[in-house]
Amino acid sequence: MKSCVVIGGGINGLCVAYYLALEGHQVTVLDQSDMTDGCSYGNAGLVVPSHVIPLAQPGMIAQGFRWMLDSKSPFYVKPRFHKELFSWAWKFYRHSTRSHVERSMPLLRDLSLFSKELYRDLATKADFLYQEKGLLMLYQSEKVGNEEIEAGREAEQLGLEVNYLSAAQIADLESGVELNARGGVLYKSDGHLYPQKLMSFLKSELGTLGVKILKQSRVHDFKRRGSRIESVMVGDQEVRGDEFILCAGSWSPRLAKKLGIKLSILPGKGYSFDVQNNNHMPQVPAILCEGKVAVTPMGETIRFGGTMEITHVNDNKINSNRVEGILNTINDFYPELNIFSPKKEDTWHGFRPCTPTGLPIISRSKKVSNLVVATGHSMMGLSLGPVTGKLVEEMISGKSLSISSELLQGE
Numbered sequence: 001m002k003s004c005v006v007i008g009g010g011i012n013g014l015c016v017a018y019y020l021a022l023e024g025h026q027v028t029v030l031d032q033s034d035m036t037d038g039c040s041y042g043n044a045g046l047v048v049p050s051h052v053i054p055l056a057q058p059g060m061i062a063q064g065f066r067w068m069l070d071s072k073s074p075f076y077v078k079p080r081f082h083k084e085l086f087s088w089a090w091k092f093y094r095h096s097t098r099s100h101v102e103r104s105m106p107l108l109r110d111l112s113l114f115s116k117e118l119y120r121d122l123a124t125k126a127d128f129l130y131q132e133k134g135l136l137m138l139y140q141s142e143k144v145g146n147e148e149i150e151a152g153r154e155a156e157q158l159g160l161e162v163n164y165l166s167a168a169q170i171a172d173l174e175s176g177v178e179l180n181a182r183g184g185v186l187y188k189s190d191g192h193l194y195p196q197k198l199m200s201f202l203k204s205e206l207g208t209l210g211v212k213i214l215k216q217s218r219v220h221d222f223k224r225r226g227s228r229i230e231s232v233m234v235g236d237q238e239v240r241g242d243e244f245i246l247c248a249g250s251w252s253p254r255l256a257k258k259l260g261i262k263l264s265i266l267p268g269k270g271y272s273f274d275v276q277n278n279n280h281m282p283q284v285p286a287i288l289c290e291g292k293v294a295v296t297p298m299g300e301t302i303r304f305g306g307t308m309e310i311t312h313v314n315d316n317k318i319n320s321n322r323v324e325g326i327l328n329t330i331n332d333f334y335p336e337l338n339i340f341s342p343k344k345e346d347t348w349h350g351f352r353p354c355t356p357t358g359l360p361i362i363s364r365s366k367k368v369s370n371l372v373v374a375t376g377h378s379m380m381g382l383s384l385g386p387v388t389g390k391l392v393e394e395m396i397s398g399k400s401l402s403i404s405s406e407l408l409q410g411e
């Protein structure tokens with residue numbers, strides 16, 4: 001059995017720690033924060049096998065430029081003269097091809113469906129409001145409807161169950177609230193959960209399994225011997241281990257650089273806010289396609305989430321134009337809800353760790369022999385947490401991998 005040090009205690013770090021500890025490894029998790037509010041907490045909680053098409057896809061660059069011209073649109077790149085941004089954008093452009101999409105789709109499907117199986121199993125151990133009600137992609141315009149129907153057909157070809165619904169059929173399905181949508185594509189494959197409850201469960205389960213969780217413990221350097229890491233530095237303390245797993249989300253490139261490893265990951269800032277006990281509560285999770293807003297019922301709460309601002313990790317500003325964009329979309333699709341602008345302090349933001357391929361990196365490092373990298377999950381980190389944890393455990397235990405692909409090695 002090995003001694004393992006997990007850097008970063010978001011959903012991926014905690015899942016890695018969980019599956020390693022279940023196999024009897026001795027695990028320490030280090031996190032620079034108090035582990036209550038990061039990207040893995042305020043996200044929309046959707047478990048999305050439906051998302052088989054990676055972000056890097058044909059048409060995305062042109063769409064991105066159109067969105068950039070509208071301050072309330074769901075996508076924005078903060079202009080910066082920075083080498084990392086140019087290099088990321090160039091790689092994104094190179095991957096926005098049909099052949100990349102075709103190679104990625106079966107992999108994303110397999111990862112997501114396996115992860116969902118693992119969620120089903122985890123949900124037997126605790127109540128984090130895990131449900132499988134599917135995901136409704138709602139649209140108002142014919143153009144967006146056609147795009148969604150086309151995406152649905154592609155998912156069907158990969159074996160996912162997809163229904164195409166008229167406005168009347170949507171009204172039958174969504175009894176909680178009136179909807180203003182031309183139609184919708186329902187992915188029966190999808191689930192949803194309450195991220196905060198999931199994270200609390202994982203932390204308490206790790207405690208029971210004997211995992212050491214060290215909060216407010218920022219790793220700032222590594223001590224190496226040859227091609228191996230001997231220890232990580234937290235302040236002036238050394239934390240030693242046999243294996244190290246880098247799960248630091250959007251902060252991963254900074255740390256990887258210390259080891260001479262280039263990781264092309266940029267933070268995609270997104271916002272969410274919760275509405276409690278509204279008279280009208282959507283019952284079925286949805287994405288409001290024109291504004292790319294996610295709507296997730298979580299018990300007495302509805303969470304709304306959206307926008308993707310490619311930026312840097314110190315950009316903690318809440319951009320009220322973008323939040324208003326989310327709000328306009330919600331009130332457009334759900335005329336009865338009548339949601340008001342949340343206060344700044346009630347608006348959560350998080351940084352999705354975005355790769356230019358739209359695929360996560362789950363791979364043993366080629367440069368550093370006892371390092372596994374598990375990051376870059378972009379918009380799907382919550383969905384793919386369990387499968388990431390399981391694959392990392394298999395790598396470290398020396399087992400054959402349940403899913404393996406060179407596409408998971410990153411750029």
Ligand SMILES: Cc1cc2nc3c(=O)[nH]c(=O)nc-3n(C[C@H](O)[C@H](O)[C@H](O)COP(=O)(O)OP(=O)(O)OC[C@H]3O[C@@H](n4cnc5c(N)ncnc54)[C@H](O)[C@@H]3O)c2cc1C
Nearest residue numbers: 008010011012032043044045046219249270380381382383
């Ligand atoms: C608005 C929004 C909605 C979303 N909705 C969904 C959704 O519905 N479904 C879905 O699947 N995904 C969703 N996501 C994406 C998902 O939240 C992320 O992909 C996921 O949380 C990333 O998890 P992670 O563990 O890789 O990174 P993080 O959660 O960012 O965790 C990384 C951790 O590393 C720690 N860390 C960083 N540097 C150091 C260091 N030097 N030393 C120690 N610790 C360090 C950080 O403190 C942090 O806790 C959404 C994201 C946003 C922003």
